[in-house]
Amino acid sequence: xxxxxxxxxxxxxxxxxxxxxxxxxxxxxxxxxxxxxxxxxxxxxxxxxxxxxxxxxxxxxxxxxxxxxxxxxxxxxxxxxxxxxxxxxxxxxxxxxxxxxxxxxxxxxxxxxxxxxxxxxxxxxxxxxxxxxxxxxxxxxxxxxxxxxxxxxxxxxxxxxxxxxxxxxxxxxxxxxxxxxxxxxxxxxxxxxxxxxxxxxxxxxxxxxxxxxxxxxxxxxxxxxxxxxxxxxxxxxxxxxxxxxxxxxxxxxxxxxxxxxxxxxxxxxxxxxxxxxxxxxxxxxxxxxxxxxxxxxxxxxxxxxxxxxxxxxxxxxxxxxxxxxxxxxxxxxxxxxxxxxxxxxxxxxxxxxxxxxxxxxxxxxxxxxxxxxxxxxxxxxxxxxxxxxxxxxxxxxxxxxxxxxxxxxxxxxxxxxxxxxxxxxxxxxxxxx
Amino acid sequence: xxxxxxxxxxxxxxxxxxxxxxxxxxxxxxxxxxxxxxxxxxxxxxxxxxxxxxxxxxxxxxxxxxxxxxxxxxxxxxxxxxxxxxxxxxxxxxxxxxxxxxxxxxxxxxxxxxxxxxxxxxxxxxxxxxxxxxxxxxxxxxxxxxxxxxxxxxxxxxxxxxxxxxxxxxxxxxxxxxxxxxxxxxxxxxxxxxxxxxxxxxxxxxxxxxxxxxxxxxxxxxxxxxxxxxxxxxxxxxxxxxxxxxxxxxxxxxxxxxxxxxxxxxxxxxxxxxxxxxxxxxxxxxxxxxxxxxxxxxxxxxxxxxxxxxxxxxxxxxxxxxxxxxxxxxxxxxxxxxxxxxxxxxxxxxxxxxxxxxxxxxxxxxxxxxxxxxxxxxxxxxxxxxxxxxxxxxxxxxxxxxxxxxxxxxxxxxxxxxxxxxxxxxxxxxxxx
Numbered sequence: 001x002x003x004x005x006x007x008x009x010x011x012x013x014x015x016x017x018x019x020x021x022x023x024x025x026x027x028x029x030x031x032x033x034x035x036x037x038x039x040x041x042x043x044x045x046x047x048x049x050x051x052x053x054x055x056x057x058x059x060x061x062x063x064x065x066x067x068x069x070x071x072x073x074x075x076x077x078x079x080x081x082x083x084x085x086x087x088x089x090x091x092x093x094x095x096x097x098x099x100x101x102x103x104x105x106x107x108x109x110x111x112x113x114x115x116x117x118x119x120x121x122x123x124x125x126x127x128x129x130x131x132x133x134x135x136x137x138x139x140x141x142x143x144x145x146x147x148x149x150x151x152x153x154x155x156x157x158x159x160x161x162x163x164x165x166x167x168x169x170x171x172x173x174x175x176x177x178x179x180x181x182x183x184x185x186x187x188x189x190x191x192x193x194x195x196x197x198x199x200x201x202x203x204x205x206x207x208x209x210x211x212x213x214x215x216x217x218x219x220x221x222x223x224x225x226x227x228x229x230x231x232x233x234x235x236x237x238x239x240x241x242x243x244x245x246x247x248x249x250x251x252x253x254x255x256x257x258x259x260x261x262x263x264x265x266x267x268x269x270x271x272x273x274x275x276x277x278x279x280x281x282x283x284x285x286x287x288x289x290x291x292x293x294x295x296x297x298x299x300x301x302x303x304x305x306x307x308x309x310x311x312x313x314x315x316x317x318x319x320x321x322x323x324x325x326x327x328x329x330x331x332x333x334x335x336x337x338x339x340x341x342x343x344x345x346x347x348x349x350x351x352x353x354x355x356x357x358x359x360x361x362x363x364x365x366x367x368x369x370x371x372x373x374x375x376x377x378x379x380x381x382x383x384x385x386x387x388x389x390x391x392x393x394x395x396x397x398x399x400x401x402x403x404x405x406x407x408x409x410x411x412x413x414x415x416x417x418x419x420x421x422x423x424x425x426x427x428x429x430x431x432x433x
Numbered sequence: 434x435x436x437x438x439x440x441x442x443x444x445x446x447x448x449x450x451x452x453x454x455x456x457x458x459x460x461x462x463x464x465x466x467x468x469x470x471x472x473x474x475x476x477x478x479x480x481x482x483x484x485x486x487x488x489x490x491x492x493x494x495x496x497x498x499x500x501x502x503x504x505x506x507x508x509x510x511x512x513x514x515x516x517x518x519x520x521x522x523x524x525x526x527x528x529x530x531x532x533x534x535x536x537x538x539x540x541x542x543x544x545x546x547x548x549x550x551x552x553x554x555x556x557x558x559x560x561x562x563x564x565x566x567x568x569x570x571x572x573x574x575x576x577x578x579x580x581x582x583x584x585x586x587x588x589x590x591x592x593x594x595x596x597x598x599x600x601x602x603x604x605x606x607x608x609x610x611x612x613x614x615x616x617x618x619x620x621x622x623x624x625x626x627x628x629x630x631x632x633x634x635x636x637x638x639x640x641x642x643x644x645x646x647x648x649x650x651x652x653x654x655x656x657x658x659x660x661x662x663x664x665x666x667x668x669x670x671x672x673x674x675x676x677x678x679x680x681x682x683x684x685x686x687x688x689x690x691x692x693x694x695x696x697x698x699x700x701x702x703x704x705x706x707x708x709x710x711x712x713x714x715x716x717x718x719x720x721x722x723x724x725x726x727x728x729x730x731x732x733x734x735x736x737x738x739x740x741x742x743x744x745x746x747x748x749x750x751x752x753x754x755x756x757x758x759x760x761x762x763x764x765x766x767x768x769x770x771x772x773x774x775x776x777x778x779x780x781x782x783x784x785x786x787x788x789x790x791x792x793x794x795x796x797x798x799x800x801x802x803x804x805x806x807x808x809x810x811x812x813x814x815x816x817x818x819x820x821x822x823x824x825x826x827x828x829x830x831x832x833x834x835x836x837x838x839x840x841x842x843x844x845x846x847x848x849x850x851x852x853x854x855x856x857x858x859x860x861x862x863x864x865x866x
Contacts, residue, residue, distance in 0.1 A: 104724070151726070213681035230680070234727070243538075245834040246716035246739055247663070247809035248646030251705045253832070258717055262698035269692050272684045283679035284691055286727045287720065291537045293584045294667070294719045294737040295809070296835045304727040306679055376680035376728075402678045402729065 023421070024414045027120040031413070033060060034100065034116060035108040044404025045108050049101035049147040050186030057100045057112075058192050061144055064119060068126070074194025077162040077172050078146040078187045081199050084122045086129045086136035086428060094427040095202035095387075096121065096420065097143030098209060099159070099379060103151045107406025109396075111148055113413065114208040118142040121421040125428055137431035140424065141199055145379045146187070152177045155343070160379035163198055164386045203432025204354060205389040207380040208420045210408050214399025216370060222412050223367045223419060225358045226374040226391040228310050229381045230281075231347035233319055235305040237264065237326065240336040243291060243299035258289055258298035260333035267325040268305055271318040280318060281308040281375060302340070310347050310373050345377065351388035354423075358392050361422035367415060376401075392419060456854070457847045460553040464846070466493060467533065467549060468541040477837025478541050482511075482534035482580040483619030490533045490545075491625050494577055497552060501559070507627025510595040510605050511579040511620045514632050517555045519562045519569035519861060527860040528635035528820075529554065529853065530576030531642060532592070532812060536584045540839025542829075544581055546846065547641045551575040554854040558861055570864035573857065574632055578812045579620075585610045588667070588776055593812035596631055597819045636865025637787060638822040640813040641853045643841050647832025649803060655845050656800045656852065658791045659807040659824040662814045663714075664780035666748050668738040670697065670759065673769040676724060676732035691722055691731035693766040700758040701738055704751040713751060714741040714808060735773070743780050743806050778810065787823035787856075794855040800848060809834075825852060 037060065038045040038053030047053040058080060062072045065082035073081040081097075098114025122142055128134035145163070150156025153175040155167075162172040173184035173193075187193035211217075216224050241257035265284045272282040286304035307318045330337045355371075362369045372393065374381070380389040394416040397407040470493065471478040471486030480486040491513060498505045498515035506514040514530075531547025555575050561567035578596070583589025586608040588600075595605045606617035620626035644650075649657050674690035698717045705715040719737035740751045763770040788804075795802045805826065807814070813822040827849040830840040 104726075150728070154727075156728075211681075212678060214683070214686075232680070243836045244832075245645050245809055246718050247665070247714065247741060248644070248807075248834065249714075249832065250647065250711060251702075251714060253647075254716075256702075256716070258698060258720065259702050262695040265691060265695035266699065269684075269689075278683060281680065281682070281684060283687075283689070283728075283730060285679050285729055285731060286725050287691065287722055289720055292719050293537055293835075294587065295583060295589065295716075295739065296536055296718050297716060298718060299836075306728070308680060374681075376678060399681070400677075401681065403676065 023120050023124050023417065026123070027117060027414065027417050028410065030064070030119060031112070031116045034112050038102065040105055040404055042105065042404035044105055044406065045102050046105050047100070047102040048104060048152040049149070050152065050183065050190060052190060054101055055190030055192060058144070061100065061115065068123065073196040073199060074192060075163070075196055075198040076169050076194060077159050077183070078192050078194060079159040079163055079198060080144040082119070082122070082142040083199065084126050084140040084142070086126065086139050092138045092432045093141050093199055093202040094138045094424060094432045095141045095143055095205045096207065096424060097145065098207050099145045099148035101147055101149050103149050103402045105404055106402050107404060109210045109406055109408055110212065110401055113210055113416070115142065115144050117208050117417040117420050120417060121424050124421055125425055134425065134429065136428045138203060138428045140428060141202065147183065148379055153183055157377050157379050157382050158183070160382035164382050166382060201387050203387070204427050205380060205383045205387050206354060206420060206423050206427070207378055207389070207391045208416050209378060209391055209393050210401065210406070211372070211393040211396045211399070212376055212401035213396065215372060216393070216395035217397065217399065219370055221368050221370045222395060222415055223362045224370045224372040224393045225355050226350060226393060227355050227371045228349050228373045229347060229377070230308045230310045230373055230375045231312060231315050232345045232377070233307045233315050234341070234343045235307070235322070235339055236341035237303045237305060238338050238340050239301040239303070241297065241299045244297045246295045246297055249297060254297050255334045256297050257301040257335055260329050260335040260337070261287065261301040261303055263329045263333070264303060264325060268322065271307065271321055275314060279309060279311065280314050282306060282318065308375055312347055345381070348381070348384060350380065350384055350390045354388050354390035357423050357426060358390060358419065361419045364422060365415065365418060392416065456553050456557050456850065459556070460549060460847065460850050461843065463497070463552060464541070464545065464549045467545050471535065473538055473837055475538065475837035477538055477839065478535050479538050480533070480535040481537060481585040482582070483585060483616065483623060485623060487534055488623030488625060491577070494533065494548065501556065506629040506632060507625060508596070508629055508631040509602050509627060510592050510616070511625050511627060512592040512596055512631060513577040515552070515555070515575040516632065517559050517573040517575070519559065519572050525571045525865045526574050526632055526635040527571045527857060527865045528574045528576055528638045529640065529857060530578065531640050532578045532581035534580055534582050536582050536835045538837055539835050540837060542643045542839055542841055543645065543834055546643055546849070548575065548577050550641050550850045550853050553850060554857050557854055558858055567858065567862065569861045571636060571861050573861060574635065580616065581812055586616055590810050590812055590815050591616070593815035597815050599815060634820050636820070637860050638813060638816045638820050639787065639853060639856050639860070640811055640822070640824045641849050642811060642824055642826050643834065643839070644805070644826040644829045644832070645809055645834035646829065648805060649826070649828035650830065650832065652803055654801050654803045655828060655848055656795045657803045657805040657826045658788050659783060659826060660788050660804045661743055661782050661806045662780060662810070663741050663743045663806055663808040664745055664748050665778045665810065666740045666752055667774070667776045668740070668755070668772055669774035670736045670738060671771050671773050672734040672736070674730065674732045677730045679728045679730055682730060687730050688767045689730050690734040690768055693762050693768040693770070694720065694734040694736055696762045696766070697736060697758060701755065704740065704754055708747060712742060712744065713747050715739060715751065741808055745780055778814070781814070781817060783813065783817055783823045784821035787821050790856055790859060791823055791825050791852065794852045797855060798848065798851060825849065
């Protein structure tokens with residue numbers, strides 16, 4: 001049966017590629033595969049959740065597991081889980097992963113790196129177990145979480161947040177993008193709105209990521225462990241003035257919402273500048289102005305403010321200052337101000353046990369380690385209150401992230417894979433504890 | 434022929450409505466007609482140039498002239514001219530009018546008042562001439578100028594500016610709105626891109642407008658004559674920063690274009706606050722921010738700045754301060770700044786002869802008169818260097834303009850119509866001089 005034989009030969013070559021070419025080469029080949037889906041001329045990827053390119057990447061991931069005989073579970077919010085059953089159906093679970101959605105015109109490593117490395121690490125361990133060189137006491141799972149970026153739908157980390165129960169499924173599915181398209185509609189449209197039961201909470205969750213910051217590079221180190229995550233208070237502030245003609249309206253009678261906004265924007269920056277160095281980050285990234293006509297005094301502004309720190313007291317102090325600034329500025333500018341949304345992700349700590357495990361794995365490879373804070377959210381931040389979790393990281397060249405210029409040295413990417421593989425091996429051997 | 438008869442009767446009733454109900458009632462009825470096109474729930478109108486509602490208003494105006502047997506000329510930039518021929522085709526021309534485009538969610542008087550009053554005044558004079566009570570030595574023309582507001586396309590007073598030759602027709606037609614739609618495309622879309630030759634420059638241009646300011650009301654006067662216009666320097670400033678993640682990017686390394694913009698906005702207000710009272714008006718009415726995502730440091734901002742005064746030296750001084758502020762702020766915020774547009778309408782004086790005529794007309798009606806400055810542009814400002822021009826005004830309640838709350842007492846609106854009618858009668862009798 002030539003057809004079957006040919007198929008067998010191709011399949012055989014494919015599934016044994018890691019064994020043949022080694023895990024580093026297999027990793028770079030798979031990463032290159034994913035870099036095609038949504039590739040942009042600038043060398044990045046444009047692969048927002050629910051886009052056609054995102055659907056192609058999902059298909060590739062599912063095929064990758066399927067070709068190796070692993071089950072793929074897709075839950076009701078579209079999270080994908082490749083299940084590598086090593087220790088029988090009732091064994092505990094060790095999970096790794098990240099996300100394969102991207103920022104608009106983002107980079108090819110953010111998220112995808114952790115998923116691809118998770119696949120290759122899992123394949124290595126599956127082969128070791130198959131060859132009897134590993135005694136597994138846990139199963140492995142590689143997760144690709146839905147809408148981590150929050151670029152198309154807010155909030156970010158929507159898939160992992162739904163998995164742990166922070167968001168009700170109905171709420172998550174009903175989120176709408178800027179064009180009014182819901183998560184449910186978009187995932188249905190690309191065929192990835194699943195209905196499988198998600199796997200149970202793992203015994204450990206290890207997420208490998210690029211740093212998305214410049215600290216490792218500047219310290220000339222190749223490996224970091226995120227021990228804490230920064231808190232982030234996201235505030236939407238509405239400012240109400242009154243529209244009038246920019247020409248004749250007396251200056252003393254203008255109720256100019258944009259003038260009021262300018263004072264708030266300047267003050268928000270001062271909160272960070274007046275805190276100890278690098279202890280607080282603040283921003284106003286988005287402003288909506290109405291009517292936004294050159295010759296009408298702006299009557300309404302909406303500001304999107306962020307206050308970030310690893311220390312809750314710092315965020316609370318800045319928020320109190322913001323409230324005082326709002327009151328003063330509203331009075332001085334004859335405007336009304338109201339906080340319309342106030343979403344507070346408190347700072348926290350990842351698992352000490354998993355941090356120690358990461359530290360030992362890196363030292364096994366004779367690599368120096370730096371303890372870091374993660375300032376952006378990761379899916380691990382959602383899982384941490386429910387399962388021991390950690391994020392480990394390799395350097396981002398120039399600290400760049402959320403841009404097509406995002407890069408990491410290939411050797412550093414391989415190093416991250418090696419540390420992840422060592423950690424997952426220990427966890428699979430110990431049953432996850 | 435019943436059909437013809439019926440049509441005749443309706444037409445007869447319609448064209449003689451002013452004679453039957455009097456010009457004040459006819460005026461209020463016609464103003465109410467126009468208030469329907471683009472009516473908003475707040476009681477204003479949303480009728481930007483080139484919108485469907487603007488097309489309906491244009492249709493109504495053309496029908497109004499057509500039903501009275503007057504020729505309507507639509508020129509290459511969409512300016513509409515109703516020609517009331519009283520003294521033969523070669524007689525000189527006396528022009529009145531204003532505009533029927535509106536600000537986004539603007540008021541129903543700004544511009545429309547002058548067009549509607551012009552129609553009714555012209556009808557009154559046509560009837561007087563027809564009845565032999567007026568010996569005309571000039572023809573009348575009621576103009577509705579395209580894109581006076583400058584809300585959808587910059588610059589403002591685009592139609593009158595093209596009529597007098599300040600703008601080349603190709604330049605005017607190629608202006609693009611925020612969605613990239615050109616003036617030519619939008620006017621074609623609603624069927625009002627004309628090709629008629631515009632009428633020759635008039636012997637006199639009289640524009641009736643609401644004050645759009647609080648001075649008359651506060652002085653308890655009902656009628657004003659704009660003797661001067663304020664100058665206005667309109668500056669578009671581009672600010673270039675760099676995009677990065679609002680989370681991890683160190684504060685010291687952010688090149689935040691919105692932070693830089695906030696400083697400029699605050700400084701522009703200070704120029705006015707530090708000038709002698711009511712001598713200078715400044716504003717930033719429009720801001721464009723990119724990428725305008727809550728978690729990306731803003732990388733590009735465009736500000737629309739206005740510096741206004743009746744005194745050229747005051748504007749020049751503020752512009753010099755703006756240039757210094759730009760240099761300082763660019764340095765302090767690590768941003769690049771460039772003035773992309775710098776349009777300077779110098780202050781000036783309207784026709785003394787027409788101001789005297791307006792003064793006498795008001796005194797004929799035993800109404801007190803106040804000499805005013807007009808701070809916003811009017812189409813008359815475009816015409817003034819080429820033809821004797823004047824703007825006359827009635828009070829705006831609360832000084833409100835460019836808002837749905839814009840109102841004027843009905844009796845004051847009627848007074849403005851009466852003054853306009855007297856002025857136009859004198860000008861038609863004298864041949865415009």
